[in-house]
Amino acid sequence: MSPISIFVTSVLAQNIILTKFLGICPFIGASNKEKNAFHMGLSVMLVITLSSIITYVIYHFVLVPTNTTYLRTTMFVLVIASMVQLMELFLKKYLPGIHKTMGLYLPLIATNCAVLGVTLLNINNDFNFLQMLAFSVGSSLGYLLIIYIFATIRERLETSDISKSFDGIPIALLTAAIMSLVFVRYL
Template sequence: MELFSLFISAIFINNIILNKFLGMCPFMGVSRKTSSALGMGGAVTFVIFFSSLITWGLFEYVLEPLNLQYMDLITFILIIASFVQLVEMIIKKYSPSLYKALGIYLPLITTNCAVLFVALENIKQGFSFVESVVYSLAVPIGFTLVLIIFSAIRERLDIADVPKPLKGNPVAMIVAAIMALAFSGLAGLV
């Protein structure tokens, strides 16, 4: 049951965008249409899940035995970046439709705070393999959920009559504030 509560709390209570403020950069840029939000969410889920497992394995079986724990940051960011490049290359070669759906968001994910955060957090919290799997799956699902809700609201906001200084990103921030309030109401869930 601990795994289930880890799963739920990572999606709703400690939501990575609304509670931990990570992954904000694409949040502002990609969240204008619901279809692109879905594509971005799928790409982020894929990248975070597999790269976190790879970095976890690398930390457990390479860095720890060799006493090189201080290399974790550099190793993780390079592994994540290489993984994204390799995945993009494979998608470009073998599946143009998948590229159109997910692949165009891949370059943006390399410098996304969320990916590096999950990799580091798996180590910092000392998760076992199964806990890492659950956490690395739950965090991007929470990200995708918020992104989809946000893009649906933003589609309507773009045609609404917003005061001029607030147009664009500031009003998006206010929407995020209201969503953060709404999600914080779920805090007693686990």
């Protein structure tokens, strides 16, 4: 597959939230405010893209030659966690303005399964470097898009009248179901 078609499918038709259920804990739990969701999505995008590149390089130039590919889960988790930490330090020192808006979400992202999920999918799908880049940027852009749209819908949901047992998480899940139907062609 060409990188461009990978990019387009990973943004829309194979969106990681709506079809692979990656990173839905913060998606359901935290995305109440439009602005917060946007910043959160942006930081996820940054972390996914950077950590995909690093883990890809480590996998193909360290783990494969030394025949220790079974260590990839541990390795990737370590890389992601330390990279998030480094990024936080870097932003704090050199870009305090961005750190103020994004800094809050960075520690949370270290344990976001979207990041580990995308890095593992890059390896499982046998992508070359360009395809990997297209897939990571595409998936994280899809994540940003969905989490933003979802937050705006939830702002409207808060003021509407919902049956008591469906209030909160169940109605959010139903909203996600409808979005999933809209975005991904099924029937």
